[in-house]
Amino acid sequence: AEDQVAEETEEVFRSYAFYRYQQEREERGEEVPMDAEIEEIQQEVGSTGSLVGRRLAIIGDDINERYDAEFRYMLKSLQPTKDNAYEYFTRIASSLFESGINWGRVIALLGFGYHMAIHVCQHGMPGFFRRIAHYVAEFMLRNRIAQWIAQQG
Numbered sequence: 754a755e756d757q758v759a760e761e762t763e764e765v766f767r768s769y770a771f772y773r774y775q776q777e778r779e780e781r782g783e784e785v786p787m788d789a790e791i792e793e794i795q796q797e798v799g800s801t802g803s804l805v806g807r808r809l810a811i812i813g814d815d816i817n818e819r820y821d822a823e824f825r826y827m828l829k830s831l832q833p834t835k836d837n838a839y840e841y842f843t844r845i846a847s848s849l850f851e852s853g854i855n856w857g858r859v860i861a862l863l864g865f866g867y868h869m870a871i872h873v874c875q876h877g878m879p880g881f882f883r884r885i886a887h888y889v890a891e892f893m894l895r896n897r898i899a900q901w902i903a904q905q906g
């Protein structure tokens with residue numbers, strides 16, 4: 754059951770990132786770097802994970818506005834690489850959930866994962882998106898966030 758939760762969580766993140774990327778490309782065009790990995794995401798159109806990811810990308814607009822600049826600044830100062838990205842990711846993700854779990858923080862976590870994937874791609878390290886999707890799923894499982902989401906229905 755935990756493997757299935759991890760798989761579904763990765764699917765939610767992939768879907769979230771895909772829709773977020775599409776939105777940003779429409780709004781800001783060339784400012785948003787091309788990311789072949791995100792462009793190639795095949796959505797299983799009717800799947801629950803895909804629908805949840807899309808929904809979170811849509812309702813997350815306000816939350817994204819609140820956190821985006823901060824995430825970009827953090828990533829700029831941390832300069833994550835393939836070698837240290839997991840450590841940075843877990844440190845920042847953990848700080849998001851210090852005072853408990855709620856939907857806003859879940860969306861912020863997805864947003865942070867998305868920004869990290871875009872940042873790393875922009876800095877000449879393509880092929881990183883799958884790894885970030887795995888980090889997000891792993892973190893959500895370890896910290897019982899995936900279970901919390903399942904309980905919310």
